[in-house]
Amino acid sequence: DAKTTQPNSMESNEEEPVHLPCNHSTISGTDYIHWYRQLPSQGPEYVIHGLTSNVNNRMASLAIAEDRKSSTLILHRATLRDAAVYYCMQCGGTGANSKLTFGKGITLSVRP
Amino acid sequence: DGGITQSPKYLFRKEGQNVTLSCEQNLNHDAMYWYRQDPGQGLRLIYYSQIVNDFQKGDIAEGYSVSREKKESFPLTVTSAQKNPTAFYLCASSRGGTQPQHFGDGTRLSIL
Numbered sequence: 001d002a003k004t005t006q007p008n009s010m011e012s013n014e015e016e017p018v019h020l021p022c023n024h025s026t027i028s029g030t031d032y033i034h035w036y037r038q039l040p041s042q043g044p045e046y047v048i049h050g051l052t053s054n055v056n057n058r059m060a061s062l063a064i065a066e067d068r069k070s071s072t073l074i075l076h077r078a079t080l081r082d083a084a085v086y087y088c089m090q091c092g093g094t095g096a097n098s099k100l101t102f103g104k105g106i107t108l109s110v111r112p
Numbered sequence: 113d114g115g116i117t118q119s120p121k122y123l124f125r126k127e128g129q130n131v132t133l134s135c136e137q138n139l140n141h142d143a144m145y146w147y148r149q150d151p152g153q154g155l156r157l158i159y160y161s162q163i164v165n166d167f168q169k170g171d172i173a174e175g176y177s178v179s180r181e182k183k184e185s186f187p188l189t190v191t192s193a194q195k196n197p198t199a200f201y202l203c204a205s206s207r208g209g210t211q212p213q214h215f216g217d218g219t220r221l222s223i224l
Contacts, residue, residue, distance in 0.1 A: 032210040042200050043116075043215030044155070087154060091210050095162060098209050100145075100170075104154035 004067070004090055006103040010079045013111050018105050020073040022088035027068050030100075031092035035062065035073045037084040044087060047073065083110045114139045118216035122133050125190070125197065126224050133188045133219045135203035143209055144186035148172060149200040149218075158201075160185055162209055191219065198223050 001024045012018040024033065032051050036044035048055055048062045048072075055062040061074040075082055085107050091100040116137045125131045137144065143162045147155040157170030161180040175194025180186055186205075190197045200220050204213040 034212065036213075036215075037205070041218070043118075044213075044218050046212040046214065049212055089155075094209055095166075095168070096169065098160065098162070100157055100192075100209075102147075102155040102157075104152065 001078055003041075004101045004103040006106045007100075008086060008111070009102075010109040011081075011109045011111060012075075014080060015077050018074075018075040018078045018082070018108065020086050020108065022071050022073070022089050022103055024069055024071065024088075025092050031068075031090045033062070033064060033071045034089040034091065035060070035071075036087045036089065037082075038087065039084050047086070059076075075078060078108075078110045080110050080112065083108055116203060116205055116214055116216035118201075118219050119145070120219060121217070123219055123221045124224050125221060128208045130189055130191050131197075132222065133201055133203075133221070135188065135216060136184055136185045137186075137205040137214070138184060139205055139214060140183070141205035141207055141214070142183070143156070143206045143211075144180065145204040145206075145213065146170075146178065147202040147204065148223060155202065189215065192200070197221055199223045 007025045030073040034049040035047040038044040050062045071094040087105045089102045122166045135150045145160045146158040156172050159178040161167035184206045204215045206213045
């Protein structure tokens with residue numbers, strides 16, 4: 001079974017960078033890595049995704065290890081609005097062979 | 113605006129009753145998903161559908177059923193066989209199995 005593991009919580013100071021880690025111990029060569037974040041009583045929001053190369057968008061950066069067994073979501077300057085639960089997910093395959101596994105989430109606290 | 117609509121936001125069920133949760137999307141996405149979220153457990157996949165009239169069991173399908181008769185709709189029925197149905201249920205859609213998922217705001221189901 002796919003294993004996607006994250007630490008339970010992290011703290012950051014406002015306007016400092018934050019690095020949120022995820023381990024993908026059973027990832028296969030064609031599995032994508034996604035990150036989502038969730039505020040209380042809301043559905044998760046897509047943040048970023050990638051396959052092998054590092055990725056950047058307006059919200060964050062995604063660093064993927066060379067062996068793909070780990071990834072790091074990077075928030076370059078944390079704001080109070082970034083306080084949320086962040087989930088990594090790996091997904092791949094098609095049809096009945098599809099597989100999709102979320103980690104249990106990191107609760108990020110941001111100190112003013 | 114395009115998006116996913118889940119209804120109702122809160123739902124109460126008596127023991128022994130089936131109940132159906134609605135999920136509608138107007139994003140023209142082929143793939144749709146149902147997740148269950150319990151405190152501290154992240155998101156667990158119940159069922160997914162990559163195309164109309166086809167769906168696959170996820171990790172925790174027992175006690176649930178789905179249908180996908182239209183591209184826009186993917187209702188989830190929580191049957192009386194589900195012994196612990198109290199949870200937050202999330203629906204999502206994507207263009208394909210490895211593409212970013214868009215989530216609804218969830219339905220919170222409670223047993224009376």
